[in-house]
Every structure is written in structure tokens, then in C-alpha cells.
Amino acid sequence: DLFVPFDGVHCRGFGDEILFVESAHVYVNLHMRNGQTYVVRAALSALEQALPQDRFIRIHRGYVANVSYVDRFDGKNILLGEHLLPVSKSCKNEVQARLPTLSKFT
Numbered sequence: 001d002l003f004v005p006f007d008g009v010h011c012r013g014f015g016d017e018i019l020f021v022e023s024a025h026v027y028v029n030l031h032m033r034n035g036q037t038y039v040v041r042a043a044l045s046a047l048e049q050a051l052p053q054d055r056f057i058r059i060h061r062g063y064v065a066n067v068s069y070v071d072r073f074d075g076k077n078i079l080l081g082e083h084l085l086p087v088s089k090s091c092k093n094e095v096q097a098r099l100p101t102l103s104k105f106t
Contacts, residue, residue, distance in 0.1 A: 075087070
């Protein structure tokens with residue numbers, strides 16, 4: 001489980017519910033599956049290290065996504081629910097490698 005500082009307390013259990021994390025200067029926005037967004041004062045790189053490495057991946061210098069909820073990847077963007085997020089050229093190969101495809105099973 002992940003403890004996230006929010007409103008002066010540390011809340012438990014956000015890990016599975018996070019859709020993606022967005023950098024906002026010295027803050028990060030945690031976009032949740034239920035549509036809520038939590039603003040936390042933290043560096044994206046620090047939060048990335050705290051999140052489970054098997055489920056979260058850096059897709060851009062400003063975004064970390066939960067690969068469990070990726071609906072579509074077209075080589076330049078990923079779709080998570082209704083959110084279309086950019087994938088940087090430097091992250092593209094890692095994103096492709098982390099998403100299971102039918103070609104891996106044939």
C-alpha cells in the first residue's frame with residue numbers, strides 16, 4: 001500500500017485506484033479511477049519511485065500512468081478512460097514493451 005500526504009494526514013490505499021499522475025511544478029495531481037483528483041506536494045520522480053513498478057510507468061516527463069488501465073496506445077498517445085495523454089519519444093519503447101499484445105502470444 002501507498003501512503004499519500006493529503007490535507008495534513010497520510011491516506012492509505014491509493015495505489016490501485018490511481019489512473020495516472022500528472023506533474024504540476026512542485027505538486028502532482030493524482031487522477032483517480034472514480035474521477036477525483038488529489039493535489040499533493042511532491043516531486044513526480046519521488047512518487048514514481050514509491051508506486052509499484054509492475055503497474056506504473058513513466059510515459060512522459062510530466063506523466064506516470066497505471067498500465068492496468070490503458071485502453072489504447074497509438075504510438076504517440078495513450079488513452080486511460082477519457083484521458084488522452086502524450087507518450088514521449090524517449091518513453092515509447094518502454095511503453096510498448098510493458099503493454100501486452102497479441103503478437104507476444106502467437
